[in-house]
Amino acid sequence: EIVMTQSPATLSVSPGETATLSCRASESVSGNLAWYQHKPGQAPRVLIHGASTRATGIPARFSGTGSGTEFTLTISSLQSEDFAVYYCQQYNNWPPITFGQGTRLDIK
């Protein structure tokens, strides 16, 4: 099973600034990495797949980079609606599909 590790667990950033979230895989997942946003009481939504491809309707301030075992989600010009929990997920070698434990993005 591929273990996904996200850091930091919690990130406090001011609106208008940039947030950088990290995700590491225990073995290479090539570019088969997705990022999801999850707000309390709502359905999660996909932001990025293929490590760097924005999903339909996702604003350009969300960007993903990386390949192999190291990945980054960058959210620039943070807006109030961006404060949520973010998960990375690998779909390179499954089953099982595995998620990171999440990074909570808080308003500073």
Added chain:
Amino acid sequence: QVQLVESGGGVVQPGGSLRLSCAASGFTFSPYAMHWTRQVPGKGLQWVAFISKDGSNKYYVESVKGRFTISRDNSKNMLYLQMNSLRGEDTAVYYCVKDHGSSGIFDSWGQGTLVTVSS
């Protein structure tokens, strides 16, 4: 637009059974693989089960193998999860998830249904 509406959650005693349903609308159901994913309260997301577009292939996370069964009815646009021998650690919000094809990318999620296993 894509809608996935889960139902069937509730409180059940350890060892009991529950059947979750997911009604899909707003897209052609049959060409897409589907999944169930769950979130234990206060914890992260965990993939639970996969079913291929025609139901011929099914995969499960190790912890539910032999207890949970995923199925679908393409004529009714419905996805199901039969959960038997439920344990306390199965307590979670269960999400019905549409795959972006059959890739493992989760492109649409339902709102979830809460399953509580408690005596």
